[in-house]
Amino acid sequence: DGGITQSPKYLFRKEGQNVTLSCEQNLNHDAMYWYRQDPGQGLRLIYYSQIVNDFQKGDIAEGYSVSREKKESFPLTVTSAQKNPTAFYLCASRPQGASQPQHFGDGTRLSIL
Amino acid sequence: KNEVEQSPQNLTAQEGEFITINCSYSVGISALHWLQQHPGGGIVSLFMLSSGKKKHGRLIATINIQEKHSSLHITASHPRDSAVYICAVRLNTGNQFYFGTGTSLTVIP
Numbered sequence: 001d002g003g004i005t006q007s008p009k010y011l012f013r014k015e016g017q018n019v020t021l022s023c024e025q026n027l028n029h030d031a032m033y034w035y036r037q038d039p040g041q042g043l044r045l046i047y048y049s050q051i052v053n054d055f056q057k058g059d060i061a062e063g064y065s066v067s068r069e070k071k072e073s074f075p076l077t078v079t080s081a082q083k084n085p086t087a088f089y090l091c092a093s094r095p096q097g098a099s100q101p102q103h104f105g106d107g108t109r110l111s112i113l
Numbered sequence: 114k115n116e117v118e119q120s121p122q123n124l125t126a127q128e129g130e131f132i133t134i135n136c137s138y139s140v141g142i143s144a145l146h147w148l149q150q151h152p153g154g155g156i157v158s159l160f161m162l163s164s165g166k167k168k169h170g171r172l173i174a175t176i177n178i179q180e181k182h183s184s185l186h187i188t189a190s191h192p193r194d195s196a197v198y199i200c201a202v203r204l205n206t207g208n209q210f211y212f213g214t215g216t217s218l219t220v221i222p
Contacts, residue, residue: 031208033210035212040214041214042115042117042199042201042211042212042213042214042215043199043201043212044212045209045210048208048209050208058209088154090154090156092156098143098144098163098203099144099161099163100161101146101158101161102146102158102201102210103158104148104155104156104157104158105155106153106154106155107154107155107156109154
């Protein structure tokens, strides 16, 4: 079945450590997105990519980095510069076209040890 | 300031009731997206619309572009409809989406 796979489901980070969240899609979608969800707030955009080897910062990119070396993969690294990384992270993808909806993964919950 | 406002924030209904969730936005959009988030966190797309009305089963979504307002209706509500319903808008200036904070719905048997 086609879909978006995020891993791991739960992740723990020590102070000063970088961690990478995986996002893979087999939907052949061009665009991919990373969002952060905090209690009581709407999803906020971290980074998005419309094509391979290209990505743009969203509203809260500081302390995060991404790569898009393959169409199906869009990993997110939470660096030690991100001082408040505890959150629920969602990856999404969508095909080209203004009327096309986003498809979401099941999310990764990141916590600080 | 949030570009997308949803109401109510929380909603409790008896099984069988007709439910309405509202979404207002303040920016120019090319489309509006209704999403459902289950307790485990996964998000499912319900509707994407840019005008008029769409229906799928017991769910109906409407949008009024002039008034910058959309509603999601659930007819004959059921406990399995309990979830967080999220409104998101796609700006007409790019590929970004802005999200409301969600409406938490609980349907009691």
